[in-house]
Amino acid sequence: MLKFILSRMLMAVPTIVIVAITVFTLIRLIPGDPAALMLGDLAEPQQVAALRSSLGLDQSIPVQFMIWAGNLFSGDFGKSIVTGEPVLHLVLSRFAISAQIVVLAVFIASLVAVPAGVIAAWKQNSLTDLALVGTATVLLSIPTFWLGLLLLLFFGLKLGWVPVLGYVSVTTDWKAGLIYMALPVATLFIHEMGVLIRMARASTLEVLRLDYITHARAKGLSEQAVLWRHAFKNAFGPTWTMIGLILGNLLGGIAVIETVFSIPGLGRLLVDSIFQRDYPVIQGCLLLVAFAYVLVNLMVDLLYPLFDPRVTAE
Amino acid sequence: MKKILLAGTIVMTALGIAEAREINVAQSSDIRSNVPGVNRDGNTDSVIFHLVEGLVGYTENGDVKPLLAESVAVSEDGLTYTFKLRDNVKFHNGAALTAEDVVWNWNRYMAEDTKWTCRADFDGSRAVKVTGIEATDVRTLTMKITAPSAVFLGLMARPECGYTGIISPKSIAADGTFIAPIGTGPFKWGEWKRGEYVRLIKFDDYVSPPNDGKPDGMVGSKRPLVDGVKFSAIPDASTVKAGLQSGALDAAEVSADLVAEFKDNAAVQLIMQRNNGKNLLYIQTRDPVLSKPGVRRAMAEALDLDQLVAAVSNGTGAVNPSMVSMDSIYYSDVQKKKITTDLEKAKADLAESGYNGEPITIIANKRGNVPSYPAAVVAQAMMQQVGLNVQIEVLDYATQVDRRRSGKYQVISQSVTPRLDPALMYSFYVGSKDKNASLMWDNPKAIELMESAYKEADQSKRQAIFDQFHELMLEDVPGIFLYDLIDIWGASKKLHGTPVWQSNVRVWEVSLDN
Numbered sequence: 001m002l003k004f005i006l007s008r009m010l011m012a013v014p015t016i017v018i019v020a021i022t023v024f025t026l027i028r029l030i031p032g033d034p035a036a037l038m039l040g041d042l043a044e045p046q047q048v049a050a051l052r053s054s055l056g057l058d059q060s061i062p063v064q065f066m067i068w069a070g071n072l073f074s075g076d077f078g079k080s081i082v083t084g085e086p087v088l089h090l091v092l093s094r095f096a097i098s099a100q101i102v103v104l105a106v107f108i109a110s111l112v113a114v115p116a117g118v119i120a121a122w123k124q125n126s127l128t129d130l131a132l133v134g135t136a137t138v139l140l141s142i143p144t145f146w147l148g149l150l151l152l153l154f155f156g157l158k159l160g161w162v163p164v165l166g167y168v169s170v171t172t173d174w175k176a177g178l179i180y181m182a183l184p185v186a187t188l189f190i191h192e193m194g195v196l197i198r199m200a201r202a203s204t205l206e207v208l209r210l211d212y213i214t215h216a217r218a219k220g221l222s223e224q225a226v227l228w229r230h231a232f233k234n235a236f237g238p239t240w241t242m243i244g245l246i247l248g249n250l251l252g253g254i255a256v257i258e259t260v261f262s263i264p265g266l267g268r269l270l271v272d273s274i275f276q277r278d279y280p281v282i283q284g285c286l287l288l289v290a291f292a293y294v295l296v297n298l299m300v301d302l303l304y305p306l307f308d309p310r311v312t313a314e
Numbered sequence: 315m316k317k318i319l320l321a322g323t324i325v326m327t328a329l330g331i332a333e334a335r336e337i338n339v340a341q342s343s344d345i346r347s348n349v350p351g352v353n354r355d356g357n358t359d360s361v362i363f364h365l366v367e368g369l370v371g372y373t374e375n376g377d378v379k380p381l382l383a384e385s386v387a388v389s390e391d392g393l394t395y396t397f398k399l400r401d402n403v404k405f406h407n408g409a410a411l412t413a414e415d416v417v418w419n420w421n422r423y424m425a426e427d428t429k430w431t432c433r434a435d436f437d438g439s440r441a442v443k444v445t446g447i448e449a450t451d452v453r454t455l456t457m458k459i460t461a462p463s464a465v466f467l468g469l470m471a472r473p474e475c476g477y478t479g480i481i482s483p484k485s486i487a488a489d490g491t492f493i494a495p496i497g498t499g500p501f502k503w504g505e506w507k508r509g510e511y512v513r514l515i516k517f518d519d520y521v522s523p524p525n526d527g528k529p530d531g532m533v534g535s536k537r538p539l540v541d542g543v544k545f546s547a548i549p550d551a552s553t554v555k556a557g558l559q560s561g562a563l564d565a566a567e568v569s570a571d572l573v574a575e576f577k578d579n580a581a582v583q584l585i586m587q588r589n590n591g592k593n594l595l596y597i598q599t600r601d602p603v604l605s606k607p608g609v610r611r612a613m614a615e616a617l618d619l620d621q622l623v624a625a626v627s628n629g630t631g632a633v634n635p636s637m638v639s640m641d642s643i644y645y646s647d648v649q650k651k652k653i654t655t656d657l658e659k660a661k662a663d664l665a666e667s668g669y670n671g672e673p674i675t676i677i678a679n680k681r682g683n684v685p686s687y688p689a690a691v692v693a694q695a696m697m698q699q700v701g702l703n704v705q706i707e708v709l710d711y712a713t714q715v716d717r718r719r720s721g722k723y724q725v726i727s728q729s730v731t732p733r734l735d736p737a738l739m740y741s742f743y744v745g746s747k748d749k750n751a752s753l754m755w756d757n758p759k760a761i762e763l764m765e766s767a768y769k770e771a772d773q774s775k776r777q778a779i780f781d782q783f784h785e786l787m788l789e790d791v792p793g794i795f796l797y798d799l800i801d802i803w804g805a806s807k808k809l810h811g812t813p814v815w816q817s818n819v820r821v822w823e824v825s826l827d828n
Contacts, residue, residue, distance in 0.1 A: 032712030164556045259550045264509030
């Protein structure tokens with residue numbers, strides 16, 4: 001098992017390196033000078049040049065990359081050009097905020113959507129199936145920013161149940177934190193539920209057609225036993241992989257949700273940093289995203305044997 | 315259903331979060347730092363505005379008056395400024411302000427390590443050279459400059475310079491790191507949750523400078539009438555709108571397209587205030603096509619400014635063809651002169667200039683708080699009427715800044731933040747393009763007039779300079795000025811007072827009903 005984990009981590013290294021080189025190069029090819037943006041309208045060209053020099057931006061891109069990569073090995077992700085904060089602390093603190101929302105939303109979506117998908121497959125072509133598939137398709141089709149705004153206007157503005165803006169961390173005040181998280185989590189939950197219902201339904205349908213299911217039924221097992229004991233275990237594998245992919249994607253940034261609900265998460269930090277051309281923060285964010293993606297998928301793979309005994313970590 | 319809604323409301327109220335009543339103001343982004351005049355932007359300036367004060371400050375009409383100073387005396391040769399400090403000023407930590415504190419601040423600002431944005435304005439490399447500062451007694455200090463200057467005091471009072479705010483030396487830790495600004499302003503530093511908000515607390519011991527009971531720019535009556543102010547970073551316009559409507563926000567800048575909706579809103583009042591900022595078409599006079607004055611003149615003649623401004627500002631703006639703001643004491647009848655719409659003359663000018671339909675690109679951005687894009691669209695339509703082949707290129711703001719700084723543009727639909735003295739406004743546009751490619755106009759006569767405006771202190775002589783400058787600009791057409799920026803704000807109807815001035819949040823003398 002340990003060997004498997006290590007080999008997977010090693011396999012991730014080239015991915016991270018490619019991400020690092022690509023991000024580092026591309027962001028510097030985009031027009032826009034962080035020094036000019038920082039100094040504002042008043043700055044003379046000499047002042048801009050001096051700041052560029054102090055930030056090391058006057059060096060060639062390969063030299064800048066080597067300095068940055070060298071610092072990374074000693075755990076130094078650099079400092080934000082805009083605020084001067086250490087990048088690692090900044091991105092980790094913002095990541096923690098995004099992760100709370102994403103993990104909770106995906107967890108609830110899985111709890112609801114997977115059984116719903118299994119039931120839809122079990123009741124294929126019935127009114128229940130039609131209703132569940134129809135709902136899933138509608139949920140999938142709604143853009144998250146629009147859904148978020150609708151929820152905000154209805155539950156925040158019209159009913160006044162939740163605050164329309166602001167953020168409180170659950171670690172500071174769990175009660176207030178949960179209230180502030182309610183709408184962003186609900187938005188993500190509703191959207192991702194659509195994907196998961198369809199996935200669970202499709203994979204369950206595939207399994208229900210297999211011979212061993214017919215055999216189980218022929219043995220006289222109840223439908224419940226057939227469905228949950230025999231069909232579900234085998235059908236859950238692809239859905240589990242999908243949950244991993246969704247988690248990885250969302251951890252990579254829910255910038256739109258964070259912007260709508262004014263949450264200071266990783267996605268908003270990334271977008272703000274792109275507008276401000278804050279190179280070290282952009283690099284830090286994207287490296288963390290790539291790493292999170294690799295880690296989540298590794299964990300998905302490690303847990304896979306729990307659901308599908310045919311698959312082993314080895 | 316009604317029972318469910320009622321139950322939901324009861325549950326959520328029971329779980330409800332008790333909120334302290336303070337003015338909650340939205341800003342489009344978090345502040346960059348809390349160090350006055352260092353690593354700043356407009357949002358940062360707004361927060362600093364409430365914390366610190368300089369020796370002098372601008373009034374509403376662009377005049378400069380004492381703020382921490384009680385009086386400012388200028389020697390006959392114009393080279394020595396004597397500031398007498400008010401005797402009732404305290405820092406937020408309770409310590410009394412002394413002349414030595416001012417000297418310490420000035421030396422700190424001028425030290426290279428401080429990285430003060432405005433250092434170049436006072437070290438002789440740009441406008442003024444300060445050769446010495448000295449505390450002559452506990453309430454008096456003198457500053458010496460090398461040549462008479464009309465803008466020395468005005469330069470110190472600028473937002474970009476952090477108002478040259480005087481802070482207590484206790485703001486800096488023993489190791490030289492900046493802790494938080496301990497200033498003399500009506501609010502003191504509270505808390506900064508990065509990415510979320512900055513909270514300031516009312517300074518109970520604050521004493522306003524002499525006043526007539528009303529706020530007046532940076533001076534006048536400055537009483538803090540609320541317990542605190544929270545500057546919330548909310549980048550999304552829809553969220554800001556919902557925040558205002560729900561009462562979660564007390565005040566926020568809104569876009570011009572919300573004017574109609576908020577005009578008769580039950581919960582939100584609309585606040586519109588003109589400032590000294592500018593909206594203009596910024597022209598590259600070194601471009602092969604636009605280097606011909608006839609083409610530039612034809613562009614101006616093609617524009618129906620009244621229609622353009624009405625459309626672009628949703629009826630909130632008024633045409634101002636001058637670099638001088640309409641609210642300035644220097645806005646004379648000459649400044650109102652403009653190039654009149656004349657489509658036939660525009661066509662004739664184009665023909666005379668040998669224009670053959672070469673493309674002209676207007677760069678615009680789509681930031682919600684400036685009319686860059688709509689102004690470009692309307693200008694394009696009007697210019698096409700006379701045969702100008704105008705295209706629009708939409709860029710993000712960072713790229714637009716880059717293009718302007720490098721001089722690689724033809725026309726930019728640009729908004730420029732307020733500068734309260736016309737000479738300071740000129741400095742954004744005028745000067746040698748060989749030294750600074752971002753500048754718009756390098757006519758030697760214009761440069762000479764700008765330099766005169768920097769030196770000349772007499773108001774009537776300055777007026778003559780500004781008028782001559784405007785006439786020259788109408789002749790040369792290095793840019794087309796459209797209208798002064800308008801601050802359009804939504805605010806709770808419980809809020810009394812005007813929470814904005816010159817695009818800065820200003821919440822002293824602003825109160826909130828319970």
